[in-house]
Amino acid sequence: MPTVSMTVNGKPVSGEAEGRTLLVQFLRETLGLTGTHVGCDTSQCGACVVHVDGEAVKSCTMFAAEADGAEVKTIEGMANADGSLSVIQQAFQDHHGLQCGFCTPGMVMSAAALLKDNPKPSEAEIRDYLEGNICRCTGYHNIVKAILAASGQEVTPIAAE
Amino acid sequence: MYDFELVKPSTVEEAVKALSGDEAQPLGGGQTLIPTMKQRLAMPGTLVSTTGIASMKGVSASGGVLTIGGATTHGTVAKEAASSYPGLAAMAANIGDPAVRNRGTIGGSLANNDPAACYPAGLLGSGGTVVTNSREIDADDYFQGLFTTALEEGELITAVRFNIPEASNYQKFEQPASRFALVGVFVAKHSDGVRVAVTGASEEGVFRWTEAEEALSSNFSPDAISGLSVDASGMMGDIHGTPEYRAHLVNVMTGRAVKAAG
Numbered sequence: 184m185p186t187v188s189m190t191v192n193g194k195p196v197s198g199e200a201e202g203r204t205l206l207v208q209f210l211r212e213t214l215g216l217t218g219t220h221v222g223c224d225t226s227q228c229g230a231c232v233v234h235v236d237g238e239a240v241k242s243c244t245m246f247a248a249e250a251d252g253a254e255v256k257t258i259e260g261m262a263n264a265d266g267s268l269s270v271i272q273q274a275f276q277d278h279h280g281l282q283c284g285f286c287t288p289g290m291v292m293s294a295a296a297l298l299k300d301n302p303k304p305s306e307a308e309i310r311d312y313l314e315g316n317i318c319r320c321t322g323y324h325n326i327v328k329a330i331l332a333a334s335g336q337e338v339t340p341i342a343a344e
Numbered sequence: 345m346y347d348f349e350l351v352k353p354s355t356v357e358e359a360v361k362a363l364s365g366d367e368a369q370p371l372g373g374g375q376t377l378i379p380t381m382k383q384r385l386a387m388p389g390t391l392v393s394t395t396g397i398a399s400m401k402g403v404s405a406s407g408g409v410l411t412i413g414g415a416t417t418h419g420t421v422a423k424e425a426a427s428s429y430p431g432l433a434a435m436a437a438n439i440g441d442p443a444v445r446n447r448g449t450i451g452g453s454l455a456n457n458d459p460a461a462c463y464p465a466g467l468l469g470s471g472g473t474v475v476t477n478s479r480e481i482d483a484d485d486y487f488q489g490l491f492t493t494a495l496e497e498g499e500l501i502t503a504v505r506f507n508i509p510e511a512s513n514y515q516k517f518e519q520p521a522s523r524f525a526l527v528g529v530f531v532a533k534h535s536d537g538v539r540v541a542v543t544g545a546s547e548e549g550v551f552r553w554t555e556a557e558e559a560l561s562s563n564f565s566p567d568a569i570s571g572l573s574v575d576a577s578g579m580m581g582d583i584h585g586t587p588e589y590r591a592h593l594v595n596v597m598t599g600r601a602v603k604a605a606g
Contacts, residue, residue: 201347226379
């Protein structure tokens with residue numbers, strides 16, 4: 184079986200992967216990084232979003248071997264160096280941006296990708312960017328609030344309040 | 345999914361050689377192919393990844409033509425074509441979702457020719473050329489029906505050229521679960537006439553609505569097509585919309601695109 188090597192959350196890693204091994208399988212099963220979730224496995228829900236070379240991708244719809252040599256960042260790499268929550272994670276906690284938490288890893292990774300490109304997004308831009316991240320607790324309002332807060336903007340009363 | 349061998353060439357020549365093998369198939373971003381393989385609807389023996397081929401990536405404009413490398417992602421097109429061809433960039437910026445746009449490629453989309461995909465309407469509406477490793481195919485000859493194109497076995501889309509119009513717009517009536525077009529219409533106003541390409545509607549895949557093109561070429565306004573109607577026979581019908589509904593939407597979305605193009 185071919186060996187795949189990449190940098191995950193700043194650490195060089197390698198492991199065996201078949202051609203068909205998905206990046207999410209490699210992260211969860213080979214590396215034991217189970218923070219990245221498999222929700223739908225059909226690239227709809229976004230629970231598996233990670234960053235590959237700085238870009239958000241659905242790790243259930245990319246082969247592990249395609250990330251050979253890449254820099255990968257997962258939810259396990261989001262906390263600050265001292266173990267405290269990052270600004271985005273803390274905002275999700277402060278604004279109750281999760282209920283069951285299953286979608287949260289993908290939500291946080293998508294939020295981080297959005298804020299990298301667009302540091303002060305509007306509410307509409309946040310909702311648009313989260314099109315590919317599904318929350319089945321219907322917690323979008325608090326997720327949007329959390330991302331607004333993480334971007335340093337005022338959390339204005341938003342729809343459905 | 346069934347296992348396969350993944351090959352990662354760095355040049356077009358290496359890719360074409362790898363594609364000459366039995367049951368070999370190109371892999372763009374995989375945003376359609378991987379889900380298809382998970383369902384065991386496709387079982388290639390070898391996948392030839394195009395994402396490592398530097399010469400197949402990038403966006404450039406010159407002399408009224410926009411050239412996009414075959415392995416360029418929708419996200420890159422959305423950013424890098426925004427100044428040279430804003431109508432096409434806006435279309436690319438609304439394909440799937442952000443994570444899908446970071447992987448999905450123009451070559452993959454056009455080779456697949458999904459009857460509800462956006463790029464077939466963008467290319468047929470613009471007019472242009474599909475460039476492969478062996479030849480150039482005019483956009484009007486390229487699309488040949490449902491998931492069918494002029495591509496031969498083992499042929500690889502290396503670049504796509506779009507004729508940049510004076511004004512253009514794409515309007516997509518989205519199927520909310522799949523984010524594909526229930527009906528999508530790309531309108532392009534060129535100096536020598538208007539082109540209107542429709543995706544998502546016909547059982548034959550993307551098509552040009554020539555009646556609207558003629559009307560809009562003499563009067564580029566939504567009024568010009570208000571009296572026209574599209575025949576519902578040959579339109580797709582499913583739980584999301586009847587053939588009559590889709591036929592109606594073709595007119596509505598064309599009008600919106602003309603209005604937005606200005």
